[in-house]
Every structure is written in structure tokens, then in C-alpha cells.
Amino acid sequence: MKRTTKRAIVALTTGAVGAAIVAVLPLPQASAAAVGSATGYASMNGGTTGGNGGATVRATTGTQIHQALCSRASSSTPITIEVSGTINHGNTTKVSGSSCNTAADKIELKEISNVTIIGVGGGAVFDQLGIHIRDSSNIIIQNVTVRNVKKSGSPTSNGGDAIGMESTVRNVWVDHVNLEASGGESAGYDGLFDLKDNVQYVTLSYAYLRNSGRGGLIGSSETDTSNSFITFHHNRYENIDSRTPLLRGGIAHIYNNYYFSLNESGINSRAGARAKVENNYFEDSKDVLGTFYTDAAGYWQTAGNILDNVTWSSPGTDTKPAGPSMASTTTVSVPYSYRLDGASCTPDVVRSTAGANTGIRTSTGSCSTTNPTTPPTTPPTTPPTTPPTTPPTSQPPSGTNLSLAGGADGSSKASGTSYGNVKDGSLTTYWSPSSNSGSISIKWSTATTVGRINIREVSAAVTSYRILNGDTGAVLKTGSGAGVISFAPTSLKKVTFEITAASSAPRIAEFETYAN
Structure with a gap:
């Protein structure tokens, strides 16, 4: 990515709670607001540009992220927050200001707009601390890891959701992220990617979701059906029990995702939801599409999907699997253009592109990927969590293979x-x-x-x-x-x-x- 203009990055350090100590660091090249452009439904409704055109700041703690939001001239002033290091409960406090509404137990993006959060340097890890988006619009989250967020036990954050959106949220693009848990509800976790109470025009792309009882939902109940226009593409779901995603009402476009080891059920379309499901690859999984655990039916249009060692339950009152034929039950018109890989190459494309710290590679739409794109590269203020890139040594190993x-x-x-x-x-x-x-x-x-x-x-x-x-x-x-x-x-x-x-x-x- 070319960066031709000169700009300054602002580094935030923590002083008294609620105040920001600002130092301006001149750089020979400007940092990008985000890498690439929003795809899918996030590109509609005026588009999703995040903090493009605004100031760029660097944060290494959750408190500094909140300080960056609170130091803006208004709640809609564009800003890009470059994050490195580990963000956790120990370094995240509530910060007050007229342009923010934050909390101590989560990264709170509430009643704001025009914000980009992007991981840089050695990586950005939100450890046991979720990202909460509420009554907000035009948000980009890119190249970060959110892991082990709990709703019960200790510590708790964001109702147990890694990334959660609720209450009149519009235009959010979540891209090249890792969303991880270490178990299901009995272990204290909830969803990795939950949307409820009127959330629209959202895209989840090139994400790696794994080791969770619940992948995510759109709609918190059979009556919460105002959520719609959601795109899921080139995501990797692995070792998930259910909800990949759970849809209640609305329209979703689900294409070129790689699903491996869905243990109980996969895409669960309920309460009148309509999903376009195309060119996905389902492997070693059960009940990958249908209406499950309810008699409120949902619908789907399918094309080009591959089923590799997929098993199906028998139909029942509350279980209506789409397989083994996965025949369409509706039609869904998608209003944007998109590049569709063949399902057979989807696992390889997704393995090399999905997740944080993968160079923000993307698919070319022809079963190949782009070259790695370097996100902002100014040095983080804390040591990187990933060992530096070095060529392998030549000294032969010794001991037992x-x-x-x-x-x-x-x-x-x-x-x-x-x-x-x-x-x-x-x-x-x-x-x-x-x-x-x-x-x-x-x-x-x-x-x-x-x-x-x-x-x-x-x-x-x-x-x-x-x-x-x-x-x-x-x-x-x-x-x-x-x-x-x-x-x-x-x-x-x-x-x-x-x-x-x-x-x-x-x-x-x-x-x-x-x-x-």
C-alpha cells in the first residue's frame, strides 16, 4: 500500500484517569486508516470508512483507547486507533468526556461514529476483554485478536461476547480478526460475534472463529427480527458447537467460508430469516444448515457448497435440517458485487488469509490470494508478542525426533x-x-x-x-x-x-x- 502523504501519529500515555497526555511523533510516512475497503453489506448504506480522514493515535492499553475516543472534538470526529500489545482488565479503565461513553470492563464504542481500531506492530490482543458497539455507526475493527471473554466466572466482560453489537448499530466492518474462546456456556463463555436489537449493514470477513460453544447470533430472541443485511465471507470456523451463525429474521449473505468441526449444528436460520449460502466448504461437521431448536422456520438459498464428511439429524418438530440435499427454500437478491471463489479451493484460500497477523491477505476471487499487505509499521511501545521474523537456522538439531x-x-x-x-x-x-x-x-x-x-x-x-x-x-x-x-x-x-x-x-x- 502506498503512503505518500506526511502526517503525525499521536501517542497516548496515561496520566490521571480521564486525561490524556499527548505526544506528537513525526513519521516519514502516514499510517493508513485501514487496509483495503469494506466489502459486502458494510459497503452499502453510504459505506463504511471508519476513521478515514481523521487523526491517527497509538494505544497500548484499554485506557488509552478510551482516552483517544474521549479526546476527540466530538463523538463523530474521525479517528484511527492503532493498537499493539495486550489489552486486559488490568490496563482498561473508564474515561469520561463529552465525545465518549466508556466503561471499565470492556472496550466501549457507545454513541459514537467514524472510528477505526487496527492492530499493528507485533499484534493486538484483547485478553478476556470484549469489544462492545452500541448506538454507533461507521466502525472498522481490523487485525486484532479477542480471546476468552466470559459472561460468568472471573473476570467477566461484555456479556461473554468477544465482539457484540446492539441497539441501533449501522455500518460495521470487522476484518482479519481472531475471535476465540476456550469452551462453551458451562465454562463461562457466550458468543464470539453477536448482533441484536436493530443492527444492520455489517460484514465479517477473513475472520478466524474457534473453540467456542457458540459462533454468534443475529437477533437475541424470536421477536428480535430487526437485524439484517449481514455478510459473512472468507471466514474460518473451527471447533464450534453451534450458531455459525444463528439468524433470526433479516437477510444474510454467507459465502466462501470454511467450516471445520461444527459439533452440533451450523447455520441456523430461524424466525423468517433468509440466507444466501454459496460456495462454502463444510468438513467433518453435523447439521451444517437448517432450522434447529425451534418451530419458527427460516429459509435459505444454496448454491455451489461442498459437504465433506457431513452428517445429518432426522427431521423433527424442532429440527429441520437442510440436508442431505441442501435444497433452496427461498431466493435472496444481493445488491452488491463480490468475487466468488470456487468451493473446492475455499479451505486453502481461507487458511492463508483468515485471521489477525496474516498480512491482511485477501482472495483474488480466482482461488488465489493477494500478496501480504503490511498494516501500519511504526514500532509499538511494548515488545511484540510474536517472535520476530527470521530465517531458519542451519545448525542441525540433536536429540530424539x-x-x-x-x-x-x-x-x-x-x-x-x-x-x-x-x-x-x-x-x-x-x-x-x-x-x-x-x-x-x-x-x-x-x-x-x-x-x-x-x-x-x-x-x-x-x-x-x-x-x-x-x-x-x-x-x-x-x-x-x-x-x-x-x-x-x-x-x-x-x-x-x-x-x-x-x-x-x-x-x-x-x-x-x-x-x-
């Missing part, structure tokens, strides 16, 4: 290859992804400490990678090439080598893992 005692899985594989080939001790067999990007994992039944891996390619092809903690999704290392890669020793049950770019089809002969 832990992979030999583990299992293996991964993303879609090329014909004739096998996941197990990367742990069979042979350099003559290999795994290859179905495209130039993909992921391969080593897993164990009990927690195992890993601090070094050795990726042995048949021939050099990998040009960039990420090492992920498969239990939590945390990025342990990023870099270029392959070979021996070291990182802080981590206890985990699964470690993933994610190929984000390659010069040709990668062929991984061995994925060795070592304690150090």
Missing part, C-alpha cells in the same frame, strides 16, 4: 501424498498441499515440549511460513525458507507448519520435532 511417536494431519493434500509421510523417517515419501499454500501438523495425545523443528523438503520451494501452537493458535515463529527452525520451547499437543507462500508446489518429506 519426537514426531516419530506422534500423529499427523493437515490441510487438503495433493493426490498420491499422505500426512503420515512426514513422520515415517523416509526422505523418499512426502506430503504436498493441494496448492502452493497449506499446513501440516504433528500431534501427540499428551502435552509435549517442542523448541525446534526441522522441515526437510524434497526440493526447496517454501518461501514463507508460520509455526503455530495447534492448541491455541498462537504464532510461535514466522520466517522464510525451510530447514531447522528454533523458537521458545513450548508445551503443546499439536504443532503446525503453515506454508504461506511457495515458489512451486511444496513437497515436505519430513517434519521433525525436537525438545530444544
Whole structure:
């Protein structure tokens, strides 16, 4: 992204509660208000531009985010807040002012407009602290992680929703985010992405939602049907029990999403809702579309979806699954243009684009992705939470190859290859992804400490990678090439080598893992 104008970034530091100490930091290049433009329904109704055209400030605490909102000339003065580091209850307090209405137990975007919150530097993590949007409009949230927000237990925040919107909210674009929990309602969590009480013109794109009992809802009850015009595209849902999403009334457009391990039900259209569901990929899941847990029917138009190991319940009074045929029951007209990938390539496209800290890649609409786009790059004021990008070391590892005692899985594989080939001790067999990007994992039944891996390619092809903690999704290392890669020793049950770019089809002969 070109940045040709010169502008200043304002760094906020905390003084007395309710006051902001402002320092102006001159930069050779201006920071972008957001990367890319709103898509889907968020592009309608006048569009969603967030804080474009306003001041840019840097925040490393929740209090500083609230201070930035409260220091504006008015509640509608455009502002972009670049966030880095970990935002939690310990560094988030209520701040008062005429241009804000904040709270101490959540990031409160209430009765305001024209705001962008974007993660920069080493990453922005909202830890056990939800983002609440109420009576507001024209909001962009991009490149952040929101995790483990609880409605019961301690601490609680935002009614248990990672991102929640309610009460006359218009035009919100949530893009390239991680929304995560660590269990269901019994463990204290609620929804990852909830909209209720008259929320309209919203898009959730390139998000990674996982490990939750509830993905999200549109409408809090069968009578809360004023919420509408919501787009979900290129999102990754993984290990979710239900609500991907739950729709009550209104219109939703759901396309090119990758659903893996939906444990009880998926898209739940109820109370007259109408959903256009096209070119999605559903894998290892149950009841991925229908009307569930109610006799108030909803409707759907389907096209181009792929069902990969999907099971269906028998129809009943309160259970009306759409499968196995997934025949359409209505028609839905979408008023905007969009680029539709084929369903067969959707898993690979989504794996390489969805989530925070992925370079804000997007789909080209032809089963390929754009090059990584760098979000604002001015240094954060706290150390990055992700280790810096470095090439792998060349020193061979020593000790026991832990992979030999583990299992293996991964993303879609090329014909004739096998996941197990990367742990069979042979350099003559290999795994290859179905495209130039993909992921391969080593897993164990009990927690195992890993601090070094050795990726042995048949021939050099990998040009960039990420090492992920498969239990939590945390990025342990990023870099270029392959070979021996070291990182802080981590206890985990699964470690993933994610190929984000390659010069040709990668062929991984061995994925060795070592304690150090």
C-alpha cells in the first residue's frame, strides 16, 4: 500500500484517569486508516470508512483507547486507533468526556461514529476483554485478536461476547480478526460475534472463529427480527458447537467460508430469516444448515457448497435440517458485487488469509490470494508478542525426533501424498498441499515440549511460513525458507507448519520435532 502523504501519529500515555497526555511523533510516512475497503453489506448504506480522514493515535492499553475516543472534538470526529500489545482488565479503565461513553470492563464504542481500531506492530490482543458497539455507526475493527471473554466466572466482560453489537448499530466492518474462546456456556463463555436489537449493514470477513460453544447470533430472541443485511465471507470456523451463525429474521449473505468441526449444528436460520449460502466448504461437521431448536422456520438459498464428511439429524418438530440435499427454500437478491471463489479451493484460500497477523491477505476471487499487505509499521511501545521474523537456522538439531511417536494431519493434500509421510523417517515419501499454500501438523495425545523443528523438503520451494501452537493458535515463529527452525520451547499437543507462500508446489518429506 502506498503512503505518500506526511502526517503525525499521536501517542497516548496515561496520566490521571480521564486525561490524556499527548505526544506528537513525526513519521516519514502516514499510517493508513485501514487496509483495503469494506466489502459486502458494510459497503452499502453510504459505506463504511471508519476513521478515514481523521487523526491517527497509538494505544497500548484499554485506557488509552478510551482516552483517544474521549479526546476527540466530538463523538463523530474521525479517528484511527492503532493498537499493539495486550489489552486486559488490568490496563482498561473508564474515561469520561463529552465525545465518549466508556466503561471499565470492556472496550466501549457507545454513541459514537467514524472510528477505526487496527492492530499493528507485533499484534493486538484483547485478553478476556470484549469489544462492545452500541448506538454507533461507521466502525472498522481490523487485525486484532479477542480471546476468552466470559459472561460468568472471573473476570467477566461484555456479556461473554468477544465482539457484540446492539441497539441501533449501522455500518460495521470487522476484518482479519481472531475471535476465540476456550469452551462453551458451562465454562463461562457466550458468543464470539453477536448482533441484536436493530443492527444492520455489517460484514465479517477473513475472520478466524474457534473453540467456542457458540459462533454468534443475529437477533437475541424470536421477536428480535430487526437485524439484517449481514455478510459473512472468507471466514474460518473451527471447533464450534453451534450458531455459525444463528439468524433470526433479516437477510444474510454467507459465502466462501470454511467450516471445520461444527459439533452440533451450523447455520441456523430461524424466525423468517433468509440466507444466501454459496460456495462454502463444510468438513467433518453435523447439521451444517437448517432450522434447529425451534418451530419458527427460516429459509435459505444454496448454491455451489461442498459437504465433506457431513452428517445429518432426522427431521423433527424442532429440527429441520437442510440436508442431505441442501435444497433452496427461498431466493435472496444481493445488491452488491463480490468475487466468488470456487468451493473446492475455499479451505486453502481461507487458511492463508483468515485471521489477525496474516498480512491482511485477501482472495483474488480466482482461488488465489493477494500478496501480504503490511498494516501500519511504526514500532509499538511494548515488545511484540510474536517472535520476530527470521530465517531458519542451519545448525542441525540433536536429540530424539519426537514426531516419530506422534500423529499427523493437515490441510487438503495433493493426490498420491499422505500426512503420515512426514513422520515415517523416509526422505523418499512426502506430503504436498493441494496448492502452493497449506499446513501440516504433528500431534501427540499428551502435552509435549517442542523448541525446534526441522522441515526437510524434497526440493526447496517454501518461501514463507508460520509455526503455530495447534492448541491455541498462537504464532510461535514466522520466517522464510525451510530447514531447522528454533523458537521458545513450548508445551503443546499439536504443532503446525503453515506454508504461506511457495515458489512451486511444496513437497515436505519430513517434519521433525525436537525438545530444544
